[in-house]
Amino acid sequence: MTDQLAHAPSYLAEYVEQVDALRELGYRYWQEGWSRGTSSNYSVLLQRDPMHILVTASGKDKGRLSRGDFVVVDGAGNRIHEDAPKSSAETLLHCIGYQCLPEVGAILHTHSPWATVLSQRFFPAKGIELQDFEMLKGLRGVTTHQQTVWLPIFDNTQDIPALAAQVQLFAQNYPSQLAYGYLIRRHGLYTWGRDLDEAARHVEVLEFLLECLGRTICMQ
Ligand SMILES: [Zn+2]
Numbered sequence: 001m002t003d004q005l006a007h008a009p010s011y012l013a014e015y016v017e018q019v020d021a022l023r024e025l026g027y028r029y030w031q032e033g034w035s036r037g038t039s040s041n042y043s044v045l046l047q048r049d050p051m052h053i054l055v056t057a058s059g060k061d062k063g064r065l066s067r068g069d070f071v072v073v074d075g076a077g078n079r080i081h082e083d084a085p086k087s088s089a090e091t092l093l094h095c096i097g098y099q100c101l102p103e104v105g106a107i108l109h110t111h112s113p114w115a116t117v118l119s120q121r122f123f124p125a126k127g128i129e130l131q132d133f134e135m136l137k138g139l140r141g142v143t144t145h146q147q148t149v150w151l152p153i154f155d156n157t158q159d160i161p162a163l164a165a166q167v168q169l170f171a172q173n174y175p176s177q178l179a180y181g182y183l184i185r186r187h188g189l190y191t192w193g194r195d196l197d198e199a200a201r202h203v204e205v206l207e208f209l210l211e212c213l214g215r216t217i218c219m220q
Pocket residue numbers: 039040041090109111187188
């Protein structure tokens with residue numbers, strides 16, 4: 001990384017470790033084709049009460065995130081530091097995730113081609129049922145390939161507060177169905193974990209499973 005990319009603004013100095021971990025993930029996901037251009041956003045929970053979230057800034061290339069491309073927001077998505085850049089347009093989805101899922105410590109959002117096309121194909125069913133794949137065991141608490149994992153699909157909209165309200169309502173009514181993540185139609189995947197390592201593993205496992213499902217459909 002160049003000196004310019006490695007310069008951390010003073011308000012992020014104490015979070016450099018988390019910032020660098022998210023920058024590294026951004027580069028990996030850009031390489032994988034899961035976070036092309038300025039798409040995607042990533043966050044970690046810094047503290048729960050009062051809620052402080054470290055989240056990517058709006059409109060940044062995920063393949064070359066600098067230390068200054070991050071923002072600390074509160075539970076309503078408002079910047080804590082006035083001189084910080086604007087946070088991701090989808091920040092509220094991170095806030096709602098942490099509020100609805102008390103064990104979650106990191107949330108990752110990718111825009112992979114398979115998540116995008118499968119979220120369209122399965123939208124009429126309102127979700128995707130993943131089963132009979134050995135890789136399911138990479139998800140927290142899954143011990144057999146026979147376990148079924150449900151990924152709900154929400155319709156895409158630029159009205160993020162409305163989308164966040166839908167996710168919140170779903171989490172209240174069907175909490176167990178929101179165990180690992182959800183898809184947004186023709187848009188991408190949201191997943192999470194108790195910490196960043198677990199969330200990153202869930203991204204890899206779910207992206208792998210979605211690609212397997214997509215390739216299987218293409219071969220039929
Ligand atoms: Zn997105």
